[in-house]
Amino acid sequence: MKIYTSVQMREREQAAVDAGSSFEQLMENAGTAAASDILQHFPVPGRCLVVCGKGNNGGDGLVIARCLHAQGWQVDIVFLLGEQLTELAELNRQRLPQSNKLHIITMQQVSRQQPYELLIDGVFGTGFSGQLSDAVRQCMVQLNAMPGTRIALDMPTGLNCDTGQADADTFRADISYAFAAYKPAHLLAQAKPYCGQIVCLDIGIE
Ligand SMILES: NC(=O)C1=CN([C@@H]2O[C@H](COP(=O)(O)OP(=O)(O)OC[C@H]3O[C@@H](n4cnc5c(N)ncnc54)[C@H](O)[C@@H]3O)[C@@H](O)[C@H]2O)[C@@H](O)CC1
Numbered sequence: 001m002k003i004y005t006s007v008q009m010r011e012r013e014q015a016a017v018d019a020g021s022s023f024e025q026l027m028e029n030a031g032t033a034a035a036s037d038i039l040q041h042f043p044v045p046g047r048c049l050v051v052c053g054k055g056n057n058g059g060d061g062l063v064i065a066r067c068l069h070a071q072g073w074q075v076d077i078v079f080l081l082g083e084q085l086t087e088l089a090e091l092n093r094q095r096l097p098q099s100n101k102l103h104i105i106t107m108q109q110v111s112r113q114q115p116y117e118l119l120i121d122g123v124f125g126t127g128f129s130g131q132l133s134d135a136v137r138q139c140m141v142q143l144n145a146m147p148g149t150r151i152a153l154d155m156p157t158g159l160n161c162d163t164g165q166a167d168a169d170t171f172r173a174d175i176s177y178a179f180a181a182y183k184p185a186h187l188l189a190q191a192k193p194y195c196g197q198i199v200c201l202d203i204g205i206e
């Protein structure tokens with residue numbers, strides 16, 4: 001079992017790029033690996049909400065949004081922290097299709113939608129430290145109260161991947177996809193209620 005801290009993840013990511021991969025490819029690998037596992041468990045297209053932050057965790061979410069849409073899912077996307085994204089996340093935003101089955105909405109609009117089968121958290125991953133802002137905390141409270149299967153990308157938002165320190169309103173995932181390796185927090189007893197089932201996915205990083 002591989003366990004990498006956030007710093008080790010960045011080092012391993014750089015090593016994969018030095019060996020011939022690219023940051024873009026690693027994000028694509030992460031998103032498509034998660035989407036493929038999701039589609040195995042949920043083969044019938046339904047409705048999915050993807051909540052993205054500004055970082056690469058959100059970029060993974062955007063790859064998944066594209067993959068699920070391509071398989072017939074109705075996808076709603078929220079940019080919780082505004083639309084000034086990292087370069088890679090922006091690239092994947094531009095790859096989203098124009099479609100009446102894919103909408104950019106706000107969290108205020110979410111409550112007015114029909115229920116979602118899947119709620120995907122791409123707000124913060126290994127880049128998170130410190131405290132949740134009020135806006136993110138409110139969003140997590142809302143998501144945690146909604147019906148549907150909750151899926152965390154890499155880490156549930158609110159959980160520090162290195163220390164396991166968790167905000168009381170951390171996203172409560174049913175499934176967490178750990179990209180490339182488990183992070184220290186995935187293995188701590190205190191983090192269990194937030195991570196749900198943890199699935200480690202190969203994304204082309206040693
Ligand atoms: N490192 C790797 O090898 C890979 C990373 N990927 C994804 O990228 C994620 C990491 O992406 P990023 O480094 O862009 O970071 P995140 O997307 O986790 O977070 C975004 C940014 O939020 C800011 N932030 C941190 N704490 C905050 C707080 N308390 N309040 C407000 N803002 C805060 C930081 O500036 C951080 O860069 C991983 O979890 C994973 O999902 C994958 O796409 C592919 C491979």
Ligand SMILES: [K+]
Nearest residue numbers: 121124153155
């Ligand atoms: K997340």
